[in-house]
Amino acid sequence: QVQLVESGGGLVQDGGSLTLSCTASGRGASRSTMCWFRQVPGKEREFVATVDWRGDNLNYAYSVKGRFTLFRDFARNMVTLQMNSLKAEDTAVYYCAAKVAGWSTASDEIDYWGQGTQVTVSS
Numbered sequence: 001q002v003q004l005v006e007s008g009g010g011l012v013q014d015g016g017s018l019t020l021s022c023t024a025s026g027r028g029a030s031r032s033t034m035c036w037f038r039q040v041p042g043k044e045r046e047f048v049a050t051v052d053w054r055g056d057n058l059n060y061a062y063s064v065k066g067r068f069t070l071f072r073d074f075a076r077n078m079v080t081l082q083m084n085s086l087k088a089e090d091t092a093v094y095y096c097a098a099k100v101a102g103w104s105t106a107s108d109e110i111d112y113w114g115q116g117t118q119v120t121v122s123s
Helices: none
Strands: 002-007 010-013 018-026 033-039 046-051 058-060 068-073 078-083 092-099 117-122
Touching (some): 018 117, 046 068
Antiparallel strands (some): 002 018, 033 092, 046 058, 068 078
16 A cells, blocks of 8 residues: 655746645555646546656656656655646646556556645636
């Protein structure tokens, strides 16, 4: 069982920055692929970024590439999503996610989810 706790959401103006953090604990946390997804009401959960358990492979959604950066802190079992140049269309609930074995960017292949944190970008 992996537990995920997110923090760092909030309200920011268009063009601003926010940092989201997710701390993972429990059996398998250190060997999990860690991801961020986001969701707006009425739409499916959307992949944002992912990093494998070694930190060797990073992948970003096209919509955030060049603006968002994902860091993995192995000592603290934490992943941080630095979000810059935020736009109104980035407004969503952001979810930290873990896949214990293997690599995926598909929400239906995720093993564990955090509770979500709201990010609102005002235009």
